[in-house]
Each structure stands twice: as structure tokens, then as C-alpha cells.
Amino acid sequence: MPVAAARTISLTAAERHRLKKAAHGHKTAHQDRVRAQIVLHAARGRGNARIARETGVHLDTVRTWRVRFAEGGLPALADRKRPGRPGRFTPRRSPRSRRRPANCPPRPAPRCHAGRARNWRARSSPEPSPARSPPPRCGAG
Template sequence: MAHSGPPAVEIHLTEAERARLIGMSAEPSRVAIRAKIVLACAEPGSSNAQVSRELGIAVGTVRKWRAAFAEGGLGALVDEARTGRPKAELTVTDEERAVLQRWARRAKS
């Protein structure tokens, strides 16, 4: 006997949201996958399991991003700032820059 969980959160998109999600889904990134999830979830009668099968991703991932969008809209699909040590800034002198450019222009062997 199959266990059915709680019903999936309904997703209703405005035309502007749909257009933005379509644009976001064209980029090769994690945000694009999230946009595809939301677009698929916005289809009438779509279930998390169905979207999971269609996109080839875990049901938990679909559930997570469907709920995030329902609660926070488009902004919820973008990664939050991560904690930890900030990335070191690369500082290059003019002399070092000239050497790097010379190396980059050398013939490939």
C-alpha cells in the first residue's frame, strides 16, 4: 500500500513570474534547476513525485524548492550568502600583470 504524504503546496504564477522563471531556467546553474522545478510544479495537478520523475531529481528536492517558492517567491530560489572565510582578493602588480599577459600570449606547444 502506497503511503501518500501531505498534499503538495499549490503554485500559482503571475505572467511576470512565469516569464522570469523561463528566463532563469535557460541558464546552466542551480537556480535554473530550481526554476524548472517551480515551472513544473505550477502545472495543474502536478505532484512532487511526478515532477521528480520528469526532471530526474529527488522528490525531497522538489518538495524543498516548491515550498520555498510558495513561501518566498522568486527571491527564495537564489542562494543565500554563505558563512565562512571570505574569498581572498587577488592583487596583481603592473609588472606581474605584464608577465601573465606575456605568458598567455605565448604560442601553445
């Protein structure tokens, strides 16, 4: 069976600028970065197999994003709505953003687990460190 030719992609200057910014941005999400790289490689005329090798993704992934961009442009690179139950938490009220009760003591500062700092502290104090008591339980009643 003959293989269908990959769709040709032509970019405007504005699209190329936005895709380059997404492909090389440090704060760009990984999936958005890969999608932008796929489209930029496709616009240079590279084949799907070569794009898959260079970006480290599956060939079907390259085909998917190439076709979606050819049919819908930049908006087509965004995630589609997924089926299923909606999330329980909104981005503003995630489970990590819950406030601690007022009667709880503040959390202890994180300890440094770097080997040098721990070894330096152990060498500088000849006496053994006092036993640590567990932090008070919060909300137990």
C-alpha cells in the same frame, strides 16, 4: 502516517515569463535553470515525484524549492548566504586574473590537439620535426 500534500503554486504572468526565460536560457546557470523548471512544473500541478523524475533531481530538492518559492516568491530562489570564512578573492580579483610580470615572454599560442590536424601535419612534412626546447621559466631568479 499521512503524507502532507504538496503546496500549490500559482504564478503571475511576470513570474511565469521570468521563470520560462531562466528555465530555457542558454546562459542561465544550471542550478538556476533547475530551480525554475521545478517551479514551472509545480505551477502546472504536477506532483513532487513526477517533477523529480522529469528534472533528474532528488525528491527532497523538489520539495525544498517548491516550499521556498511558495513562501518567498522569486527572490527565494536565489542562493542563501552560506556560513564559514568568506572567500579570499573577490570576483574582480580572482586567481586567474592576475597579471604576468612584465619581464615574462608572452605565452605561446595553444596547440591544436585535434587528430586530423596533427596527422595532416605529420604526413605533409617528411623530415622529422625539430626538438622543442622548454619555454623559458618566468619569475625564477
